[in-house]
Amino acid sequence: MKKQLIDDSILVGRYINGDEKALEILINRHSQKIYSFIFSKVFDKDICEDIFQDTFIKVIRTLKRGSYNEEGKFLPWVMRIAHNLIIDHFRKNTRMPKFEGTDDFNIFSVLGDSSLNAEKQIIKDQVDNDVRSLINELPNDQKEVLIMRMYKDMSFKEISETTGVSINTALGRMRYAIINLRKIIDKNSIILTS
Structure with a gap:
């Protein structure tokens, strides 16, 4: 039984x-x-x-x-x-996910807003989920570098050592990941603001 x-x-x-x-x-x-x-x-x-x-x-x-x-x-x-x-x-944590690049693509700045109310929190979670699903559309090598850089705050030197590619290759993959994310966002007419 x-x-x-x-x-x-x-x-x-x-x-x-x-x-x-x-x-x-x-x-x-x-x-x-x-x-x-x-x-x-x-x-x-x-x-x-x-x-x-x-x-x-x-x-x-x-x-x-x-x-x-x-x-x-x-x-x-x-x-x-x-x-x-x-x-x-x-x-x-000062190593929170952040994007150190062009100001026009700073979608990760929505994390860590200390004045979140319930509605903002729901929107933030939705944006966070949307960003994760966009990242999943990237080729694996670009996705890997992007996650290491933005979510794990690894330096390009650390990424290079972890992935076994040169720093220039890691930088290139990051650049292409951002370009491809922009294309995916434009293609799907996604608005990543709250």
């Missing part, structure tokens, strides 16, 4: 009442989804693991303080905590 899954809210209650195993079940149940969500935003395994740990430290502190009142919506609550920690990471 298949074991019945215990509802998240019951597990939360058990953990609050001292059952440590209940939290372990919750973490195991949702860790893949939460980890994937964080990674999709930061593109870096080490940062992802740090934010993942910080998320559950915050979850544990909130539960132990007795401040949890999400009425059975454990996963969306944890995802919100993770999302806020991701935003905090980009705000305080």
Whole structure:
């Protein structure tokens, strides 16, 4: 007979009442989804693991303080905590994704706006998702250089060493990636402003 899954809210209650195993079940149940969500935003395994740990430290502190009142919506609550920690990471990290090039193509500047309200946040997330899908249309060699430069803030020397190509080749790929992104944007009449 298949074991019945215990509802998240019951597990939360058990953990609050001292059952440590209940939290372990919750973490195991949702860790893949939460980890994937964080990674999709930061593109870096080490940062992802740090934010993942910080998320559950915050979850544990909130539960132990007795401040949890999400009425059975454990996963969306944890995802919100993770999302806020991701935003905090980009705000305080001076190596946040940014584009150092021509001013007319500074679409990455939408990240890290410290005065985001709910509507702006939704727009920012949408632009972020649009940019990611545009990047996915690039040839792999250009996409690789673009992600390393803009999301991982690697120098062209580091990119050159990682990819095994000359610095000039890495620079060329970045240049073509930007040219191709502009073409994709123009072709699809995309407006990347909020």
